Amino acid sequence: MTTSNARYPASEALWERAKRVIPAGTQTLSKGPDQFVFGATPMYLTSGQGSHVRDVDGNEYIDYPMALGPILLGYGYKSVVEAVVERMRKGTTFTLMHPLEVELAELLTEIIPCAEMVRFAKNGSDVTSAAVRVARGCTGRDHIAYSGYHGCQDWYAVTTPRNRGIPAATGELIHAFEYNRIETLTALFDEYPGQIAAVIMEVPGADPVINLGSRRNFLQDVAQLCKKHGALFILDEMVTGFRYSLGGAGELFDVVPDLACFGKGMGNGMAVSALVGKREFMSVLDEVFFSMTFPGTPRGLPLPRLLLRLLWLSLLSSTYGKRARGFTRGLGRGRRSGGLTWKSQGDHQGPGLLFVMITER
Numbered sequence: 214m215t216t217s218n219a220r221y222p223a224s225e226a227l228w229e230r231a232k233r234v235i236p237a238g239t240q241t242l243s244k245g246p247d248q249f250v251f252g253a254t255p256m257y258l259t260s261g262q263g264s265h266v267r268d269v270d271g272n273e274y275i276d277y278p279m280a281l282g283p284i285l286l287g288y289g290y291k292s293v294v295e296a297v298v299e300r301m302r303k304g305t306t307f308t309l310m311h312p313l314e315v316e317l318a319e320l321l322t323e324i325i326p327c328a329e330m331v332r333f334a335k336n337g338s339d340v341t342s343a344a345v346r347v348a349r350g351c352t353g354r355d356h357i358a359y360s361g362y363h364g365c366q367d368w369y370a371v372t373t374p375r376n377r378g379i380p381a382a383t384g385e386l387i388h389a390f391e392y393n394r395i396e397t398l399t400a401l402f403d404e405y406p407g408q409i410a411a412v413i414m415e416v417p418g419a420d421p422v423i424n425l426g427s428r429r430n431f432l433q434d435v436a437q438l439c440k441k442h443g444a445l446f447i448l449d450e451m452v453t454g455f456r457y458s459l460g461g462a463g464e465l466f467d468v469v470p471d472l473a474c475f476g477k478g479m480g481n482g483m484a485v486s487a488l489v490g491k492r493e494f495m496s497v498l499d500e501v502f503f504s505m506t507f508p509g510t511p512r513g514l515p516l517p518r519l520l521l522r523l524l525w526l527s528l529l530s531s532t533y534g535k536r537a538r539g540f541t542r543g544l545g546r547g548r549r550s551g552g553l554t555w556k557s558q559g560d561h562q563g564p565g566l567l568f569v570m571i572t573e574r
């Protein structure tokens with residue numbers, strides 16, 4: 214669809230240039246114009262302050278998805294900006310390790326229930342892929358059961374429609390199950406006995422259902438099934454981490470996975486992610502190859518430390534919870550008076566709402 218809009222001439226001109234020099238036009242598919250109504254929304258944002266952003270045409274908006282999840286504290290948050298500027302002055306990366314690697318790893322082991330050891334990376338895809346490699350390394354098995362989205366690396370991307378360039382054999386090793394339907398996971402363990410290295414899943418908004426027989430919730434059922442079959446349970450906390458609670462969905466729903474993957478909300482916009490987990494499994498990283506130039510750089514690491522402190526304080530004063538509830542009530546009023554239909558995905562507890570999607574009737 215190519216309808217243009219007088220509000221967005223600069224956005225549309227940039228998009229025309231982008232299509233010529235950037236394959237797919239964008240670095241992040243979820244930010245591309247085909248995700249929105251073409252002509253009805255801006256395409257390029259240039260700055261943000263708090264929850265407000267400005268597009269390249271000078272229009273101002275409230276950014277509800279907050280950069281697809283990372284901006285927990287808001288744009289231009291003063292102490293975050295100061296921490297980044299200080300770090301730029303002192304040096305962003307060095308020839309040797311930096312003490313922050315140790316300090317932040319220790320902090321995460323205090324906050325996240327399953328975290329006995331920690332490795333850092335930049336993107337969510339880095340750590341979900343590392344988790345899968347660790348699970349395969351620990352079990353000597355190749356098959357993976359999954360539910361939800363887990364990034365752009367071969368092992369997962371093969372399940373998406375954009376799977377050109379990935380060897381077809383990769384797709385034979387990964388199998389989907391359905392969130393909140395434990396029988397679909399049981400069926401996979403029956404179909405691939407002794408072959409599943411790991412179950413990886415996210416908590417996609419809806420709370421895990423309680424199994425009326427056992428009184429366990431879905432996540433606890435998954436953990437138990439993994440244990441029974443000798444597979445590792447990997448909780449992908451990219452969206453839920455530091456949001457549902459400081460320790461993530463695992464803490465909120467009272468389950469301790471073997472490994473967990475954090476990213477997005479860790480650095481208020483700085484690229485940093487973490488693979489955390491139980492020592493017996495994480496130790497295999499002594500032998501599994503997982504090493505890149507940037508993960509340990511102090512450029513991103515001060516941010517999680519600062520962010521966690523601020524979120525902890527906010528949780529104590531329940532600021533986020535109160536605002537999220539107020540926002541939800543406001544949306545309810547808007548729906549009644551404005552004839553809007555809306556659907557809120559996720560929980561209103563912890564540091565914030567997940568996503569709210571508003572659609573016109």
Ligand SMILES: Cc1ncc(COP(=O)(O)O)c(C=O)c1O
Pocket residue numbers: 335336337338339341361362363364365415449450451452476477
């Ligand atoms: C649940 C989940 N896992 C993994 C990823 C991949 O993270 P990244 O895009 O930082 O590689 C995402 C990104 O949206 C995600 O939502």
